[in-house]
Amino acid sequence: MDDSLRVRFAPSPTGALHIGGARTALYNWLVARGSGGALILRIEDTDRERSTAANVEQILDALGWLELDWDEGPISQHERAPRHRERLEELLASGAAYRDATTGAEVQAWRRDNPGRGYRGTPLTGAAAGGAAVRLRVPDGGETIVSDAIRGEVRFENALQDDPVIARADGSVLYNFAVAVDDADMRITDVIRGDDHLSNTPRQLLVFEALGEVPPRYAHLPLLHGPDGRKLSKRHGAASVQELREAGYLPAAVRNYLALLGWGAADDETILSTDELVHRFSIDRVGRAAAIFDEKKLRWLNGRYMREQPLDRYEAELAAYLERNEPAAATTFAAAPAAARLQACAIVSDKAQTVAEVWPLVAFLFTEPDIERVDEKVWRKVMKPGSRSLLRKAATVLAAIDPFDAETIERDLRGLIDAEGVAATRVLQPIRVAISGSNVSPGIFESLAALGRGRSIARLDRAIGRLGDALPGDDSDPG
């Protein structure tokens, strides 16, 4: 326990929260919650062109859905501009930073002509300094060492580093400067972020040094890649937290899965509740190699979480999912009695791996399938000569079943199957299609019980009607 520990999650609102960003947030959160320390949420919006309020909303929304909370913030980095300016002036005054109007193209050209050296500008003074960017002076000798909890000591030779631009000509500061100032002001003790920032770290350390501040400890996480081994992006399917939510994953499952991407418990346990994660997670057990995001494993894990949910929780997740993605279905579902909603969840609970898969399987309990429009291929596959007769007999059996529950229905329908001497599938599949409009549904006995006697028989009758049109005279041929 270390309640003096302060970590931060600092996303840039230039898009939705990516899976990689979500994992970074999670790791910071786990470290904070496991130590009694504080998590600060800081929005890195110094790029006014690309940062939008909508993106900030999306990020907050994604963190909320993941159930990751924070102790301070959200703090807009952009709103701290006066403070950044103040610190910048200090460096300008001390000579640690200077005005330089050289363009990027010119620096590149300079580097071509001066291989093995970092660019050093010539300070501009007086009127000439107007309209020039500000660079940080990097020492010509020695090295800057990043002491990283995951990578060990990473050394960067100062002579090789360019003097980085830390503020634009208009005075607005750049990322590497703002980050260092903010991390210092917010007394961040541990920076846990993506590996893509490792190369930025020496620049930030140099800012700390110039400012006379003590830098935090660092931990750079391995990046997340897509199945093709390249950096995770849109074309790999679900790449943002919102997409994960739309795909029907549960927040707890996503947290569990994300935690395992780059980290493993000492005993290599796979299923870990958030509580266990908080207790067992440790940054020095994080691996060094980039991890590939594999949705198959997430699906499996999610299925486990789905099945282990209590029924009322299951129902709430389904309702929330429908509300977000299928408003019409949400209304229909909400209008049904609570008992019916819970029963629907009960009969699919061991089938669906994601919340998105639930409604298509149980919609028939809440809306009438149009028997005349059942897919022709499905219909032909299931409805054979003799089906009409068997459905009639099944309807008769159903009419007499008492009580109308899954066990009794199964007992009596199996009695019919035995009496007819046919394969169970010849009786059960036509019933399935008749009541659900599909050849894929939850268990048939449970489905009949959930639907109730009246509606079940009515749907059987409707199917018999369609069969009468399609297969006239089939009654005489039991097949």
Place this chain on the structure above:
RNA sequence: GGCCCCGUCGUCUAGUGGUGAAGACUCCGGAUUUUCGAUCCGGGAACGGGAGUUCGAUUCUCCCCGGGGCUACCA
């Protein structure tokens, strides 16, 4: 190009100077079965390559190869 990071089954991880290199997902086969799933059982599958250190390297060092990141008046 320069600088930096990384490299155990297809994937995520565990692990050790001497192991039959372990688990999970996927995949394949089988069982169960009223559909799809789910479930159960079984199987296949890895230390990137080359030197060196060592009695012995997957483990330590170097080189190569491969992948990735940074190299912006982006973050």
